[in-house]
Amino acid sequence: MYFSSDNWAGAHPRIAESLSRHAEGFAAAYGTSALDRRMEQKFNDIFEREVAVFFVGTGTAANSLSLAAVNRPGGVAFCHRGAHMFVDECGAPELFTHGSRLVPVDGALGKLDPVHLRQEIDRFPPDFVHAGRPIAVSVTQATEVGAVYTADELDTIAAICREHGLSLHMDGARFANALVHLGLSPAELTWKRGVDIMSFGATKNGCWCAVALVVFDPDRAADLPYIQKRAAHLFSKSRFISAQFEAYFKDDLWLRMAEAANARAQQLQAGLVASGKARLAWPADANEVFAILDRRHADAIRQKGAQFHDWVPPHDLQDTLGDDEVLVRFVTSFALTEDHVTTFLDLLG
Amino acid sequence: MYFSSDNWAGAHPRIAESLSRHAEGFAAAYGTSALDRRMEQKFNDIFEREVAVFFVGTGTAANSLSLAAVNRPGGVAFCHRGAHMFVDECGAPELFTHGSRLVPVDGALGKLDPVHLRQEIDRFPPDFVHAGRPIAVSVTQATEVGAVYTADELDTIAAICREHGLSLHMDGARFANALVHLGLSPAELTWKRGVDIMSFGATKNGCWCAVALVVFDPDRAADLPYIQKRAAHLFSKSRFISAQFEAYFKDDLWLRMAEAANARAQQLQAGLVASGKARLAWPADANEVFAILDRRHADAIRQKGAQFHDWVPPHDLQDTLGDDEVLVRFVTSFALTEDHVTTFLDLLG
């Protein structure tokens, strides 16, 4: 009954099996092995175009190096107030961009509100060196609170980017969960929507440690090998990431794992509502369920072994919370079974 | 017959098996799981004292974050001219120390010459803000050219550090190979010699991706959790590194692998000399053999499948090289068998 985070799960057996299989023998290091090359080609296939791809070990690395890749001096990037890069990366974006700033933007469900985004961009007058200059926008797909941008919503953000000459980054730590929710192809959900660069996360979805920084126009990736190495994020035995991706993509394992995680979220959501012991804070699109519980009840089921985190309520929710109520987050993953959820719902009572 | 580098090897089967075993179930993320804690304790045991330990994914990360941890503004660090941090880290030490400089020091066999080290330190007059200020010395154990500092040699370097108030860092990318060569304990080769902080590498010695940054005085490690996270080097599913270390230390696997690699280097070295087709550039202490070959002969055996790199000759060797000769490097590892070496020697003729 571990709903704490999808990174509390380990790795899917087929990921582990692939690592064992590729453990033997010799292969060129630093991203130049035959397997590495095959996986680069695989990313071209997945995205139906030639892309430049760089394997790193953490989502924070992929996000920060992405921003560094599109940044210019004095650059300013816009992201949601609750975005991982804004609240959970301890200054890595600022460090790797050499002092550029993240500007938080409000919006329901973890999505950038286009009106607020425009307002924040408009605070930066053209050629006003003192304030810095807008350079990029980052969207998180799925968002930090389990919602998924629709294609239309992404089009709206991308149009604002084009209008202002800004690069569009997607933090795809839970990209697979968004993809299967919408039933779109990876291309349809990224560069066909105007995304320039993305953090393609696989760690939360069944890998040990596998994130790909994907640049959709390879011509814009010329500096990235140096940006990556200078940040100490180039692995010597790089095939240990490629081996994970090989299993990840084989027979659509990645989509199957994301579907399973999303299905568990739906099962949990339905059960929470049916229990009468919780209200949904908002509906789950992907693999995160946010619910409002009586605080004592939440504590009680934790004591019985359930693991989940409290969550700071967004501003507009605060007023609707009772004094004895608490907002909590449940995250599902490939590793969580139907039985796990059922057992939890039984506990909930 | 892969002598290109020890990072062309994959992972030892017991490392892979441990990853498979720990792939199941749920565990707290970001270095806080029970396994992570056990491995931290294991490092205390290995070093016979309480240490602070941080798991990262690359040697470059461990080196650069080590320097960042001991650095102060305007700081200058001294390392060998051929050290990895000086020639192979693309500015990561400068970036993570916020602009501090590495000063190269000469010395035979990749070891800092104490006289030269003093000379270089003495170029920095006290309180002369323009030049910056000495802050740290880094030694590489084993060195980049396969030699091993003796305990006495380390004592000499450490004495210079103490005299000038400098921190002593050890780049231990091949620490295990040095350890078994000398037959000393980890404590005897590090903090008992005056080492303050080290990069404890396991990747080259049979892991996929496992490096520990070890601080021998935990009180000096207070900033490191932030330095590590800010550099995007904190892994979410951190147990994937801990799982490697668990197998690495179990039944002294790490020492056995290092012994095997060193033994292959000795076998190779003896065979090279016996062949009459090569001269040793210098004797091998650890798992790297440097030899001088006829260039055409080197090409010929490469065409037959042998893999090894040319090496830029050190200054003092240049004059002894014939016009048709080339300096080459052979690296051995746990993955290289006696038969591999024999097959290669047969090729050599």
Place this chain on the structure above:
Amino acid sequence: MYFSSDNWAGAHPRIAESLSRHAEGFAAAYGTSALDRRMEQKFNDIFEREVAVFFVGTGTAANSLSLAAVNRPGGVAFCHRGAHMFVDECGAPELFTHGSRLVPVDGALGKLDPVHLRQEIDRFPPDFVHAGRPIAVSVTQATEVGAVYTADELDTIAAICREHGLSLHMDGARFANALVHLGLSPAELTWKRGVDIMSFGATKNGCWCAVALVVFDPDRAADLPYIQKRAAHLFSKSRFISAQFEAYFKDDLWLRMAEAANARAQQLQAGLVASGKARLAWPADANEVFAILDRRHADAIRQKGAQFHDWVPPHDLQDTLGDDEVLVRFVTSFALTEDHVTTFLDLLG
């Protein structure tokens, strides 16, 4: 009729005269001349204690280097949403602190609201490495909108800092204007209130280019010589700044200039109200007057030669502005005479 900014003024004749006087002869460079030493002593006298003082050329340098001096990795600093360091320094604070973040805090009149400040600090759970850690608070005295923190208000902020172990920085770009408004001594308005480090600005108040970074506990300034030089902010002919300060402090010129500037603000404010052509946005404490005018009228008097900037209305003022109204800022300085103001008021009609 130049009300655009106090940095549109040049230098007071006595400042220029001092520069001419000290232009002759030879003196040690880089802050070590006899004049430099006298000025350091003068700062001790002014603040009634031994301080460490560093002369730089811009307020942005003083602010950013101050933050760098008190920062630690992952550090987060809190300042007002309208603070110069937040809106007008193009990432310099982030660059010089190596990626630390500024968190904006709301509050009326450009002052940190203590309740909001606590709320923002409380968003950072202790030892939660992902979010970074609170390290400093910065107050601007006088604020960007011409208000002055009272001693009590500063005490409240300082108490919050002490409680959380945060350093307190004061951006004193208009410190003199605040000082003469309150009638307190420099000591009473700074370290006796709990200020640890300040940007002591003289440029806006009649100098060409003179800002002192003052550290009230000299023991905390050990790294600053290196921080300053590494940022390229150590002047060779440093006496050109010291010469400005010599004249600045002589016969209390600095206080006389600030009094004159504040008096012009009061004259202007009274005239604006009396004219019936403008409403005050809020009362002026120091040398800035914010008023609401009919937009066409503002344009008209600009066409007649008056110079002043529009100002983005704070959130709480927006609703009170008519469709045809505009918020404007008038800044006074030593260089503005009573006649200048009278002429302007005549224009205003």
Place this chain on the structure above:
Amino acid sequence: MYFSSDNWAGAHPRIAESLSRHAEGFAAAYGTSALDRRMEQKFNDIFEREVAVFFVGTGTAANSLSLAAVNRPGGVAFCHRGAHMFVDECGAPELFTHGSRLVPVDGALGKLDPVHLRQEIDRFPPDFVHAGRPIAVSVTQATEVGAVYTADELDTIAAICREHGLSLHMDGARFANALVHLGLSPAELTWKRGVDIMSFGATKNGCWCAVALVVFDPDRAADLPYIQKRAAHLFSKSRFISAQFEAYFKDDLWLRMAEAANARAQQLQAGLVASGKARLAWPADANEVFAILDRRHADAIRQKGAQFHDWVPPHDLQDTLGDDEVLVRFVTSFALTEDHVTTFLDLLG
């Protein structure tokens, strides 16, 4: 008798007078005043082409921001082992380039030896991410030891830069002294030789604080306004620098001051030789004389009031120095009169 440094001089009376004259009245800030614009135009005239120019306060700033302007991630810049940026800037180049490295190159008289330069560049194999990539070369004109690159010598360096696609930077802290020595025009000594960007220093040659960063192809300067501001090197009352340049260029004051300084060096050099009490280390081209004296004699004349610095002997000079001898540096400037030199020579005996 102050030969310590040209930055021990103050400012020429006409520089000071210009500051006094421009102290009155109001002018737009941050480099946008009419005077600022006139001075920008003046630089176009001086260099006989349209250039982009940025005024900063220190040579270290101009050098470091120049490197930042031409740098790319992983970049490496080559300069002389004795160059100011290598020995006297405390890491500022590394900080502002975000971790790029300076590689020292040997050469007589402070000039880059073309053979050594090629050797150092060739150490960086193309596309070898680990080592970083060559990006720029910096020459110092006049050099740190008083020599001047001829036009031919610069052509040779520039050809190497073109061949490898490197930007060529000139540290012109003593540019005027080199110019009048050679009798060339500013254009002939810079962009016509292949220089892309330069630090045009005026501080050492009679100004208080005036350095211009000049980009010869303005299209390459698009990021510099942000690079400058982000480094806190944009002055508010920018006209205080422009006012210095106005006087500096008027009636060729700058050339007259440089001629005077160089003439004093020649006078001093001749006197030293004639005295029989000193040997020249090498002949002076510009305004620095290096001589070898008996140590006790050097001390004796210092006690009588002469001021000059010891200098660390270059490698090739060390063997020629007697045990009782010392290498010393004498720097002349506009502020040093013929009588000063005569008085000194009388002391010398």
